[in-house]
Amino acid sequence: MKTKILTATAILALGVSTAFAEQVRVYNWSDYIDEDLLTKFEEETGIDLIYDVFDSNEVLETKMLAGGSGYDVVVPSGTFLSRQITAGAFQKLDFSQLSNAGNLWDVIKERTEQYDPENAYSINYMWGTTGLGVNVGKVTEILGADAPIDSLALVLDPANMEKLASCGVHFLDAPGEMIPAVLAYLGEDPDSHDPDVIAKTQAVLDAVRPYILKFHSSEYINALANGDICVAFGWSGDILQARDRADEADNGVEIAYNAASEGALMWFDQMAIPVDAPNPSGAHKFLNFILDATNMAAASNYVYYANGNLASQPMLEEDVIGDPAIYPNADTIKNLYTTTSYPIKVQRKVTRLWTKIKSGT
């Protein structure tokens, strides 16, 4: 969470703005789109696109709850979306302006309904899992050929972590994803909201804490690709992007992603329009542009995340649609769980626990 504000302020202003040109302001996750698509949108519509990025749901939520963010399109994950809808942060979508909405995939729509009933406020942009990114060469060198690279024991068993510490391990700085993973490792319900059950995760995390190099939610892409770290507990597509960058650099680093066999979190990033968006009609144009099958396929082919757009699937490259790490097969899907948002009191306990784990106080 430390550098989030800073990375989030990295601004990509495209095109030449004039005082009177129509503008759309989009706030999306970092490393989450093919930037050619942004230019394409501007060319097709003549709208100035202002594209800012963030790397934590918390930062986005604070902006939404403060109001007056000035953004037209934002991309919260499911649990955060549902809370923000309750707070009245979003406006209902006008599907008459979204002619491409028919491209959406029922399988994903059914699952996002638990966050956004009837999918009235949001469309799915991408979805993925949270799991283990491993530098295969280094990890097997340290732990042997039978290293448990698809098990949470890799990062939650101190015996493994003690050895891995020498080559570097990063964890996501996202308690809402890490706590459920530890609960899954302990055999508890990952979506438990019982403070006593959640408290059990502390002992597990404290035991491995000394061996964790850093808690950060975006640095691990580069760190994995460069070989600076050998394990990252992170988001599927980010790790696959690291794999891709390592391949391009041809630096001998081989990255593998696995959703943990004990169970892995399946999450959904939803595009929504803030209630006070300055340009809702422009926002709908942007959403409709993203819903276009060709555009969505280009985005997924670029960032290695699965999308909620059925019509885009024929245009996906084989290393995207054919990769079970991105589009899990029926077996893996059984192993995936979803979570719901914590009530305020529980949220406070979770954050406090997380601070305690990170800082030791």
Add this chain to the structure above:
Amino acid sequence: MRKFALIAIPYLWLLALFLVPFLIVLKISLSDIALAIPPYVPKWDWATGFRAFFSQLDFENFIFLTEDDLYWKAYLSSFQIAAISTIFTLLIGYPIAYGMARAPGEWRPTLMMLIILPFWTSFLIRVYAWMGILSQEGLLNQFLLWTGIIATPLTILNTNTAVYIGIVYTYLPFMILPIYAALDRMDGSLIEAAEDLGCSRLMAFWLVTIPLSKNGIIAGSFLVFIPALGEFVIPSLLGGSGTLMIGKVLWEEFFSNRDWPVASAVAVILLLLLIIPIVLFQRNQQKQAEAEQ
């Protein structure tokens, strides 16, 4: 009339830039958290008036701060980091200011420029540059490895040491400039007089120069200490997850917990703690102004 205006202007300034924002934060700190925009329910409302406000006034957010040791530990640790940084800034800043004041007249504008010049670069970029210098593969480690002083890279980035380096570097000019101003005004013949009367140079420095630059030292120390206490950017970029500072705790309350009332309570306490050094600073400035008249 003129006298009245002279008094009124600074107080209006204080009212607009200090008291009003403080009251807004205080109001939020007395509110209840809610899932709404903005995420709190104010207890104060013009419509219900004072009586309703006082009847349901409670300090639960402040009481909450006393129930968890995180908060006082963070205040204490911030205090320690700010104090140690101030001492180091003084130890480095004083000789520089002294050298500047003793330099030939034609050199002084250039030296002054060298102190101010780095300020023209964004503060954020300068702190980021330190990340590049202090990291494992950074310039400092590469240099030390090259000279053979160390065999394995030192871990400096993401530790408290890096935070100290960052604060001392960033706030150094705030220490140098007031001390320089004090030394610059000093009458050189006083030193000569001290030496004529049998003081060694060191004694003259200790008995004459230091006391005469006392006001500069005090002003510089407060200018470093006060902002360092609430510093957020430097510990978050250069510090590790073990670096506990109240600025980071405040961020966590505000962003991770979305608990504005508790975040505001933390801020109110920080402000109350800062009032003591600010009042001391103010008094020092006043005394100095009176002495000059």
